[in-house]
Amino acid sequence: MEIVCSPAGVMDRDxxxxxxxxxxxxxxxxxxxxxxxxxxxxEIEGGGRDLRHGRACRVLQEANPIxxxxxxxDFLQLASEHGLHSSVAYMPYLLTDTxxxxxxxxxxxxxxxxxxxxxxxxxxxxxxxxxxxxxxxKELWEANRAFYLGLADAAKxxxxxxxxxxxxxxxxxxxxxxxxxxxxxxAAWVDALNEACGEARFGICFHxxxxxxxxxxxxxxVTTVGARLKVxxxxxxxxRTEGGFLPFTMAAKGASKTDWxxxxxxxxxxxxxxxxxLSMGDTVKAFPLPLRGEVLRLAKKIGQQFQxxxxxxxxxxxxRYPQRVIFGAGNxxxxxxxxxxxxxxxxxxxxxxxxxxxxxxxxxxxxxPAELSAxxxxxxxxxxxxxxxxxxxxxxxxxxxxxPVMVLNDEYLFSSKKSSEEDHDANGTKMGAGIV
Amino acid sequence: MNLSLGVQSxxxxxxxxPSAGFEMLRKTGFSSVDFSLHGYLTNLDxxxxxxxxxxxxxxxELKAFFAPHKAAAKAAGIVFGQMHMPYPIYVPKGSRxxxxxxxxxxxxKSMELCDFLECRYIVIHGFKQARELGSExxxxxxxxxxxxxxxPMAKEMGITICIENLYDSxxxxxxxxxxxxxxxCVERIDRINDQYGAxxxxxxxxxxxxxxxxxxxxxxxxxxxxxxxxxxxxDNDAVQDLHQIPFTFTRTRENKASTDWEGFLQGLxxxxxxxxxxxxxxxxxxxxPDALKxxxxxxxxxxxxxFAREIETAG
Numbered sequence: 001m002e003i004v005c006s007p008a009g010v011m012d013r014d015x016x017x018x019x020x021x022x023x024x025x026x027x028x029x030x031x032x033x034x035x036x037x038x039x040x041x042x043e044i045e046g047g048g049r050d051l052r053h054g055r056a057c058r059v060l061q062e063a064n065p066i067x068x069x070x071x072x073x074d075f076l077q078l079a080s081e082h083g084l085h086s087s088v089a090y091m092p093y094l095l096t097d098t099x100x101x102x103x104x105x106x107x108x109x110x111x112x113x114x115x116x117x118x119x120x121x122x123x124x125x126x127x128x129x130x131x132x133x134x135x136x137x138k139e140l141w142e143a144n145r146a147f148y149l150g151l152a153d154a155a156k157x158x159x160x161x162x163x164x165x166x167x168x169x170x171x172x173x174x175x176x177x178x179x180x181x182x183x184x185x186x187a188a189w190v191d192a193l194n195e196a197c198g199e200a201r202f203g204i205c206f207h208x209x210x211x212x213x214x215x216x217x218x219x220x221x222v223t224t225v226g227a228r229l230k231v232x233x234x235x236x237x238x239x240r241t242e243g244g245f246l247p248f249t250m251a252a253k254g255a256s257k258t259d260w261x262x263x264x265x266x267x268x269x270x271x272x273x274x275x276x277x278l279s280m281g282d283t284v285k286a287f288p289l290p291l292r293g294e295v296l297r298l299a300k301k302i303g304q305q306f307q308x309x310x311x312x313x314x315x316x317x318x319x320r321y322p323q324r325v326i327f328g329a330g331n332x333x334x335x336x337x338x339x340x341x342x343x344x345x346x347x348x349x350x351x352x353x354x355x356x357x358x359x360x361x362x363x364x365x366x367x368x369p370a371e372l373s374a375x376x377x378x379x380x381x382x383x384x385x386x387x388x389x390x391x392x393x394x395x396x397x398x399x400x401x402x403x404p405v406m407v408l409n410d411e412y413l414f415s416s417k418k419s420s421e422e423d424h425d426a427n428g429t430k431m432g433a434g435i436v
Numbered sequence: 437m438n439l440s441l442g443v444q445s446x447x448x449x450x451x452x453x454p455s456a457g458f459e460m461l462r463k464t465g466f467s468s469v470d471f472s473l474h475g476y477l478t479n480l481d482x483x484x485x486x487x488x489x490x491x492x493x494x495x496x497e498l499k500a501f502f503a504p505h506k507a508a509a510k511a512a513g514i515v516f517g518q519m520h521m522p523y524p525i526y527v528p529k530g531s532r533x534x535x536x537x538x539x540x541x542x543x544x545k546s547m548e549l550c551d552f553l554e555c556r557y558i559v560i561h562g563f564k565q566a567r568e569l570g571s572e573x574x575x576x577x578x579x580x581x582x583x584x585x586x587x588p589m590a591k592e593m594g595i596t597i598c599i600e601n602l603y604d605s606x607x608x609x610x611x612x613x614x615x616x617x618x619x620x621c622v623e624r625i626d627r628i629n630d631q632y633g634a635x636x637x638x639x640x641x642x643x644x645x646x647x648x649x650x651x652x653x654x655x656x657x658x659x660x661x662x663x664x665x666x667x668x669x670x671d672n673d674a675v676q677d678l679h680q681i682p683f684t685f686t687r688t689r690e691n692k693a694s695t696d697w698e699g700f701l702q703g704l705x706x707x708x709x710x711x712x713x714x715x716x717x718x719x720x721x722x723x724x725p726d727a728l729k730x731x732x733x734x735x736x737x738x739x740x741x742x743f744a745r746e747i748e749t750a751g
Binding site for chain 2: 123145169171172173174175176177178181182200212213214215219221223237239240251252253255256257258259261262267276319365
């Protein structure tokens with residue numbers, strides 16, 4: 001699974017060097033080739049010129065099939081110098097409140113130019129937003145069917161998979177669900193396109209920020225589209241506007257406005273192993289220049305956290321060891337017992353609190369950590385304590401036991417396995433867990 | 437105009453003098469009431485485990501309590517077009533006694549009262565348990581269990597229980613809750629109705645809730661089709677569930693409505709909706725001064741007439 005950095009907000013097409021450097025220094029090895037940098041929605045709206053800045057768009061003003069490729073060349077060169085690769089590209093797109101009407105001819109041209117740019121850059125995936133402007137709702141599928149199938153041959157030649165992305169629709173400033181936002185529809189479109197071209201040339205890019213903005217069930221989306229999901233575009237939402245916000249930065253009352261827990265739960269269920277693109281343009285731009293590198297470093301860590309959570313198949317890890325004991329006689333231990341206790345029963349529970357040694361918890365004896373020296377080397381020690389797991393791990397290492405150690409992390413457990421009412425926090429939110 | 441207009445009884449019909457309220461509805465242009473039975477046992481009290489004793493008496497006593505309402509409505513020519521069962525009917529963190537009371541007393545008595553008031557549609561809330569149970573399917577499973585508890589009564593009484601699109605929240609941001617997946621609702625409604633050989637289950641489309649979670653009104657209505665039996669029409673700022681008058685909210689300097697009323701009308705037109713255009717706008721009457729209550733109701737009715745004309749005119 002790749003963690004990809006979106007360049008949106010990190011760099012401008014006229015000022016690439018520092019942005020590329022920041023991305024590389026933050027530890028990313030993948031950067032998205034965002035072709036909308038060279039042909040923005042505002043430039044399309046202005047007929048080739050951004051009316052706010054007066055800046056002209058060469059791609060739109062020249063009828064050159066490799067104009068996008070040419071424009072992206074400096075970026076690719078710099079990325080390569082910094083050891084960055086691009087497996088995912090994003091095609092230019094219209095503003096959601098565009099007044100242009102039918103732009104299908106222009107968008108088809110830009111899509112084909114984007115495919116050529118992908119071939120040149122070695123990108124596997126190209127995100128192409130569905131047509132919507134000037135298209136009657138009842139004709140949306142037919143118009144898009146023709147549009148996407150018109151790209152299939154070029155995509156095949158270039159070895160590119162075209163990804164359809166869930167959209168929002170602008171109702172006088174209020175973002176509601178648009179094309180491909182319902183998972184059944186997105187899945188049906190992709191299946192029909194693949195069937196029509198006789199191969200899996202199309203897939204789905206799930207824009208989490210857009211879905212969350214439109215109040216969607218993130219778990220439901222990913223579990224419905226399943227293996228069609230190739231790229232995940234991770235960004236947070238403020239609940240009102242389209243924006244690229246760093247995950248976890250939009251919050252109220254100690255909870256995120258995006259339901260990351262349910263998203264992770266769904267991704268685990270489908271065994272997602274595609275690319276995760278971190279898109280946080282608005283957050284990055286809001287920071288002073290000297291701090292932007294730090295934001296990217298945090299973004300990279302957030303990506304790694306997601307990656308670790310997704311890669312942690314709890315049951316596989318537990319199955320790996322014939323026996324196990326639990327370290328920590330608290331709520332997380334009770335959670336373990338409720339979720340896994342029957343299938344993977346521990347030998348006993350240990351805890352540093354001497355007052356509870358000799359008692360029972362969930363039908364198991366609670367013993368002193370000194371008892372760990374008596375367990376077999378194949379017995380895993382499962383730390384059930386989120387706050388002190390590092391010091392407990394250190395304690396176990398100091399004992400020189402050599403047993404495998406894992407930490408039960410209560411961030412994202414498969415909530416489907418839990419049914420107790422006791423697991424709600426004050427807001428009625430279900431907490432999850434996973435092993436890292 | 438064939439489509440009739442209804443409005444929520446909350447803040448209009450007072451127990452001390454129901455005639456005045458029903459008469460006001462008639463005068464202001466309504467012929468139907470959405471009876472707020474949930475006002476007698478509020479969701480806040482239920483969540484806090486602070487039950488009152490309203491539903492404690494036997495059903496005959498409760499019927500006697502509502503007999504003046506029934507008579508007053510009849511005298512004013514107002515029908516009970518739909519009613520709302522108290523909600524939630526299951527509290528995940530609630531005690532066994534609380535949940536047993538809600539399902540064993542409140543729900544069946546609500547059905548009896550619905551029948552007594554000659555009301556054919558009762559709106560219920562699905563259980564909010566997707567996070568707890570891990571999936572929307574599992575959540576629906578619990579709601580369906582409850583529906584099966586009251587469906588036999590519904591069949592016998594000729595009542596249609598209506599599930600409603602709801603919302604949930606995370607970090608103060610409202611996201612979809614139970615019954616927001618149109619395709620699944622269609623399958624579930626049809627399956628349960630087939631099982632009972634009667635229209636025991638239908639759908640209540642709530643415009644305000646749909647707006648909060650960005651549902652595509654037209655698409656949703658078209659998918660549900662004839663299963664849409666009743667409506668909760670109200671508006672909001674897409675941030676909070678405000679239950680305000682349609683066309684009230686805008687988001688841009690052009691000041692065009694930020695709620696997709698055109699999609700709503702298109703959808704109702706497409707499914708040939710013949711039910712009541714019912715406004716769930718009780719809170720409006722709290723924000724207007726009492727002296728303007730009638731004017732507010734007249735305005736709501738005027739919007740209803742506009743909707744009716746637009747729906748009845750072939751698009």
